[in-house]
Amino acid sequence: MSQKTLTTTLLALDSLSIYRGLLNDKVINSLRSLLYCLNKTDTELREIVNSYNDYYFELAKSGTMSLQEYILDKIVFDENPFTFNLQAVQNNGFDPILEKAASNDLKALQLVSKLEPAMIKAALNQLFEEPGCQTLIEGLPDWAIIPQTSGSLAHIQQIKEQFCRSIQWAECLKELKIFHRTYGCGVFARYIAFVWEKTNGQGYLKGIDHPDPITLDELVEYQNERSPVIENTLQFLKGFPSNNVLLYGDRGAGKSSTVKAILNEYHTQGLRMVEVPKAYLADFPLIIRQLKNRAQKFIIFVDDLAFGDNEENYTSLKAVLEGGLESKTPNILIYATSNRRHLVKEYFSERAGLHSGNHNEEVHAGDSMQEKLSLADRFGINVVFSSPDQKRYLKIVEGIADSRNLIIDRERLQREALQWALWYNGRSARTAKQFVDWIEGHLNLNI
Structure with a gap:
């Protein structure tokens, strides 16, 4: 009976169509190899033990010891024709063929998720009855049967719990469709914040596991300054015309905190944020291609923006701000912070060049100066x-x-706050927070 169950489980994996990309996943692939190994007529115990432990090692590396939890995680975040169609900006609507295929795959994945180590050990005990083999087989490590869905964002935890409560996973298809339409798929459903990074010259979006948790309620004062930024963000989320935003001014006044708090306030409404270091602004076209045609709204966040006199990265930013054919997309805005009102450095020598007879000066120096300003x-x-x-x-x-x-x-x-401002960095919202951090720790230390 156990051998038949294992064969059926292997067939369930082989039957995947819409979620077939999961077969390339290291855990699923190693499990599939183990089941193949168990179905061979000439298999050896040594080969099976190696396959078993390869699978177990990959599952342990994933961060969970529950196969069911792992498979649920893959279902919720998989990016495939079914899930991508649901979260696309121009949704083509109901597709009964894709939906039927997805339903069948959910049934198959539920069957796979029920695989227990005891089933494999029972099958091995039937295949290898030699003395000493049973001790080795029973000593194989077990994985968890009951999944743990806590620790995720609320909307992710909710959809996973719906699957766990359901007798038939295919019956959760309606809730899964709502989830993907609301929160997207792939990394855009898993994370709310990203940073653009590069490895070996290749740029990619890296999800941030624990973004800065600052909230709008925690930000004291500067309500008038934050009001137009919040209002613009709400217009953006509701699909109304909205603007790119530059927050500039003195250091430590709360510019970056405002942007981060807006993400934490509105991510449940489909807002996502991508932080792009200034050095990678030339990658804007690549970034935009990854973000367009998705239902989520993206704020590209550029912190501490300023350009030197010889930097040309500002032309990439200018092209996006002006909305070129490649760049313009309704689900992306740019929010930037800077300590400078004029983002590109300008020199008195450039102004002198307007009236200079020096042959080394630019002929149309005024055009360059106006472009920078x-x-x-x-x-x-x-x-x-x-x-x-x-x-x-x-x-x-x-x-x-x-x-x-x-x-x-x-x-x-008040007295110690003023002393702190004299000793460290002057008066600012950042200095105020640093002082309260210190005084709170000082008071607790001396209780």
């Missing part, structure tokens, strides 16, 4: 974040302290 103007919304005066700085300190329920004399809090 106009980069910031290509952002539809410019928001200024200025360093706080003493009164505003103390309000920020008090607001952060109150949010943490710190018990401290108000006069002492």
Whole structure:
């Protein structure tokens, strides 16, 4: 009976069509090799033991010891014709052929997920009855039977729990379709934040497991500055006309924190964020090709933006801001932060070149100067974040302290906050947070 079950499980894997890409997964592939090995008529115990442990090793490396949990994870995040069609911007609607194939695959994957180590050991005991073999077989390591779905984002945990509660996984197809239409598929369903990285000259999106958890409620003061950014983001999410945004001004005023908090506030509405280092701005066309035609809305985040006099990367940014044929796409905006209003450095010598008789100067120096000055103007919304005066700085300190329920004399809090600003970095929202971090730790240490 056990041998027949193993054969049926192998057939279930071989029958995958829409989710066939899972056969290239290391865990699934090694499990498939183990089942093939068990179905051979001339198999040796040594070969099976190696295949068993290869599969077990790959499962252990994945971060879970439950085969069912692993398969559920692959179902939820798989990118295939069925899931990609559901999350595409121009959804072609109901496709009964793809849906039927997906339903059959869910039945097959559920059957595979029920495979237990005891089944394999029982089959091995029937094949190898020689003395000493049973001890080796029973000593093979076990994997977990009950999955653990906790620890994920709420919407991911919810869809996995629906599968776990269901007697027939195919009956969860409706909920799975809603999930993909709402949250996308592949890495865009798994992560809300990404960073563009390069390895051996090849750029790729790397998902961020634990993005900065800062929320809008934690940001004290600067409500007027944040208001147009939030309003623009809501217009973007609702499909209304919206603008690229430049947040510039003094360091530590909360520009980057504002952008990160907006992601945490609205990611459940389909917002995603991709941070692009300034050095990789020339990769904008590659990035946009990966993001367009998806239902999610993407903010490309460029932090601490500024260009030297000899840098040409700003031409890539300018092309995207102007909305060229390749660049313009309705599901992407650029939010950038900078300590400079004029993003490209300008020199007095360039202005002198306007009236210079020097043959080495540019003939149309004024055009170059205007091009540099106009980069910031290509952002539809410019928001200024200025360093706080003493009164505003103390309000920020008090607001952060109150949010943490710190018990401290108000006069002492203000006095030490002003001393801290003198000793470290001057008055800013960042300095205020650093001070409250210090005073909270100091108070707890001396309890």
